[in-house]
Amino acid sequence: MADYVATVHQAYLSTAMTHPPAVQGRMSLLGEPFTVVAAGAGNLHVIATRQILPQPQGKEVAMEDSLGPISWSLRFYDPVVMPALGLIDESSGPAADPVRRTLGITTHLYHLIVGPGSELSPHHAGHAGSGLANSQVVEARDFESIRARAGGREALVDEMEGATLAGLVRAQALLAREIAPRDEAVRRLTGTDRPDPADVRKALLAALRGGGGG
Numbered sequence: 001m002a003d004y005v006a007t008v009h010q011a012y013l014s015t016a017m018t019h020p021p022a023v024q025g026r027m028s029l030l031g032e033p034f035t036v037v038a039a040g041a042g043n044l045h046v047i048a049t050r051q052i053l054p055q056p057q058g059k060e061v062a063m064e065d066s067l068g069p070i071s072w073s074l075r076f077y078d079p080v081v082m083p084a085l086g087l088i089d090e091s092s093g094p095a096a097d098p099v100r101r102t103l104g105i106t107t108h109l110y111h112l113i114v115g116p117g118s119e120l121s122p123h124h125a126g127h128a129g130s131g132l133a134n135s136q137v138v139e140a141r142d143f144e145s146i147r148a149r150a151g152g153r154e155a156l157v158d159e160m161e162g163a164t165l166a167g168l169v170r171a172q173a174l175l176a177r178e179i180a181p182r183d184e185a186v187r188r189l190t191g192t193d194r195p196d197p198a199d200v201r202k203a204l205l206a207a208l209r210g211g212g213g214g
Contacts, residue, residue: 001038002063002074004120005046008112009070011129019137026140027133028109028165033071037103040078042090043116045099048072048109077103107166139164142201146179149208153179164197172197176204183207 009029016027024030035053039045053073056062059081063074079086084102088095094113100106112128114120143164147157160175173186173195180186185203189195 001076001120002065003122004125005036005038005072005074006065006067007122007125008046008129008132009067009072011126012133013067013070013129015130015133015137023137023140026143026161027136029132030069033073034109036072036074037105038074038076039082039085039099039103041085041088041095041099043094044114044118044120045094045096046110046112046114047100047103047105048111049105049107050109051105051107107168109165109167111167138198139201142205145205146201146208149205150179169194169197173200176200180204180207 012027012029016024016030029048032050034048034050037045037047037049037053039047053075056075061076065072065074077085082102085099088098088102094115096111096113100108100111110132114124118124139161143157143161146160147154150157156175156179160172160179163171163175173190173192176186177190183203183206186200186207189200189203
């Protein structure tokens with residue numbers, strides 16, 4: 001597990017280093033230390049967060065590691081350490097939200113899910129890390145474009161970007177609606193249970209480029 005997480009972060013870092021410093025500065029894993037929680041329910045959930053966890057107690061284990069500007073503490077939880085994890089039903093698919101709620105994690109930097117029988121291989125980890133980095137590069141560029149077109153509403157864009165980095169999906173959509181209150185596509189997305197953040201950014205950009213965000 002420790003090797004898997006380190007390989008995810010190495011792939012993330014290698015991808016990040018191919019981009020300009022101003023883009024790297026917006027990438028969430030670079031800079032301040034964070035915690036990675038490996039939680040076993042029906043699936044294995046690998047969750048990075050900057051929320052503070054208490055010191056390990058009883059059978060809990062913590063491992064410190066770093067790669068250049070990325071520093072993290074790896075923590076392990078399973079039904080033996082936290083019985084409530086064993087009560088989560090993942091028979092019909094991963095239950096990401098219930099797992100985070102059980103752990104008390106309300107904001108996260110990433111949440112990877114490894115299914116039963118899946119290998120924690122360097123290949124899988126490398127794809128996960130580079131994919132995460134590339135998605136954050138796209139996010140950073142989208143927010144640069146949104147900010148450039150949201151005259152007078154830059155503070156709301158800053159909040160929306162912060163919500164994105166924290167993994168707050170509904171907050172992103174609601175802030176997009178504040179930025180472009182008259183756009184029908186943005187309004188429609190905010191009415192869904194779990195709007196896709198990429199779709200929200202795309203709709204917001206389209207609204208601002210078309211001058212109809214008002």
